[in-house]
Amino acid sequence: MRIVSAGEVARSLPWHSLIERLAHTFRTGVESPPRHHHAMQRPDGEATMLLMPAWEKNGYIGMKMVNVFPQNADAGLPAISGVYLLSEGAHGQPLACIDGSELTRRRTAAASALAARVLAREDASSLLVIGTGKLAPMLIEAHAAVRPITRVRVWGRNPEKSAELAARFADRFDCQSVTDIDAAVTEADIVSCATLSTQALVHGDTLKPGAHLDLVGAFKPSMRETDAECFINSEVFVDTYAGAIGEAGDILQAIRENAFTEQDIRADLAELLRDEHAGRSSPEAITVFKSVGASLEDLAAAIEVWEHLRTEDATASS
Structure with a gap:
């Protein structure tokens, strides 16, 4: 299983490509159950854990775990952090563990831009x-x-x-x-x-x-x-x-x-x-x-990252 850093996520998701991937995935659809919210009482206030699964009908499977700590601002840390696990669809074998914070930020901004492009x-x-x-x-x-x-x-x-x-x-x-x-x-x-x-x-x-x-x-x-x-x-x-x-x-x-x-x-x-x-x-x-x-957005972004890195690897080895 490949570990994908925040830097690799950023390099793999230029805005136009990511926005187009999101548009395609919203049009075609995926299976995306409601996300799970879990409130966690911490010594300095409440935090939230989010679990967000999604899968293509005949393709990739993914799930994101996100921790939201609003109180992190007092410590100079990001409020949101997480990881994304992407698996292949034929046998459910893990492919990559992707930095979820960078993935989340980029797919969120891209979804806003996609909506702005229409509205x-x-x-x-x-x-x-x-x-x-x-x-x-x-x-x-x-x-x-x-x-x-x-x-x-x-x-x-x-x-x-x-x-x-x-x-x-x-x-x-x-x-x-x-x-x-x-x-x-x-x-x-x-x-x-x-x-x-x-x-x-x-x-x-x-x-x-x-x-x-x-x-x-x-x-x-x-x-x-x-x-x-x-x-x-x-x-x-x-x-x-x-x-x-x-x-x-x-x-x-x-x-x-x-x-x-x-x-x-x-x-x-x-x-x-x-x-x-x-x-x-x-x-x-x-x-x-x-x-x-939406977990659809995370899955779309994770697929874009994975396929971009595979293309990079193939180009480097040729």
């Missing part, structure tokens, strides 16, 4: 990223791979981290950190949130006509990145129905506040990519994409 306006050029964790720079790169992004703003609870992230991209974009989140939202064509917040950060009355709101955090019912108004006059899409209704805190809390219903969800990503449902209805429409992560 965001084609001329969307300004991006606001809310959050400064390990996923934030990947969201900048992934969105820029599908839309003509020239202006990037970064907001985070820690202004120093926001400034550091903005400085990393200053040579590629008009990129600055901001402290007034409401003002930044009003100016953005795409707003991408990747936080572990339990309080609304984005308010619906600040979204401009034609904006696209990408919600990556809030993977538990107790979490939220938006207020309910973000859903009232928007066209809402999700990565999967099961994930959205079972886990998406933004949607579940909007439903509890009688501002939204399950039936208000326009389509999931598979329906959009199969052309079973149209995307945004007009240039002025506000679109929302809520993702909580």
Whole structure:
């Protein structure tokens, strides 16, 4: 069994290739049972273990184990870590143990970019990223791979981290950190949130006509990145129905506040990519994409990594 490092994962998943692999897998589908959530009480607070299996009907088999420790920020460590085990489908033999943290970050950003490719306006050029964790720079790169992004703003609870992230991209974009989140939202064509917040950060009355709101955090019912108004006059899409209704805190809390219903969800990503449902209805429409992560995405990314490395090996030995 091959051990695949984070560096090998990054090298194997350029954005365009990964986004296309995800699009193909959403169109064709895989078997993906609901993921398992296990709350773990730690001395410094609650953590979560996630187990996410998926398999092709006649192909690869995979499972990811992820540990989510929100309290890691205090120790200067990533909040999310994990591993991915990929097996072949004929006999179930393990092929690779893949760094799950890098895999997760890249497939998450790629799924957001894939949704933006379908839902965001084609001329969307300004991006606001809310959050400064390990996923934030990947969201900048992934969105820029599908839309003509020239202006990037970064907001985070820690202004120093926001400034550091903005400085990393200053040579590629008009990129600055901001402290007034409401003002930044009003100016953005795409707003991408990747936080572990339990309080609304984005308010619906600040979204401009034609904006696209990408919600990556809030993977538990107790979490939220938006207020309910973000859903009232928007066209809402999700990565999967099961994930959205079972886990998406933004949607579940909007439903509890009688501002939204399950039936208000326009389509999931598979329906959009199969052309079973149209995307945004007009240039002025506000679109929302809520993702909580799907094991389909992990399996697609793991297959892309494995097949890329096999091609590299074959090229090196020829």
